[in-house]
Amino acid sequence: MSKRTENEKRIRLLLVEDEESFVDALTIGLNREGFDVDIARDGQEAINRFTSASYDLVLLDLMLPKVSGLDVCRTIRLSSDVPIIIVSAKGEEVDMVLMLEIGADDYVTKPYRLRELVARIRAVLRRRENHEVLDASDELLEVGPIRMDVDARRCFVSGEEVKLRKKEFALLRLLLENPGRVLTREVLIDRVWGNDYVGDTKTLDVHIKRLRSLIEHDPKAPEHISTVRGVGYRFELTKS
């Protein structure tokens, strides 16, 4: 056991992986990078471990004995929003939309370099930290020049108030709550409209267009609300 102080808290990962050769190399590499690693060798063990301990992130292989990676992800999401990175093998059909829908934060394809994996892990954790800061400030959301006071139902762009309709407000709120993360069309429609969604799928795009006209400097070249072609939209984390 190495000596460590309170503020040198190590990140605790749950590594769900059934390939033994992979597990060893990865565990050594991740330990060296400052992560504590627990291992689950099948989907059922992953669920059991997850319910009995707390983790900062789950690295989840897709093809697993007993319970598939997708079902493990779905199960974890019933009770937790722990960051999850899905790992798939080369050649496996990966449906990115489905993975985002069931709540994965990111995914990597084997074989990958340890350095790449660590960069992804740190990016997901950083994103989550920002998200938690937003959550902590409760009903005040602030990303870049956009500030939203949820309780008062008011929104400001660089200090200037913009008037949003009900659905526009809900849509922007959802995007601001998930900065840097792709939200699929299905998720946006479901969370903002639910069963109220009528008409064709253009309704969402019309609302995005109107939001852009209100918050973007140049709505034709949006800096805040990006389109992720074929998937959905993402609110960009601004550098400043």
Ligand code: CA
């Ligand atoms: Ca596997």
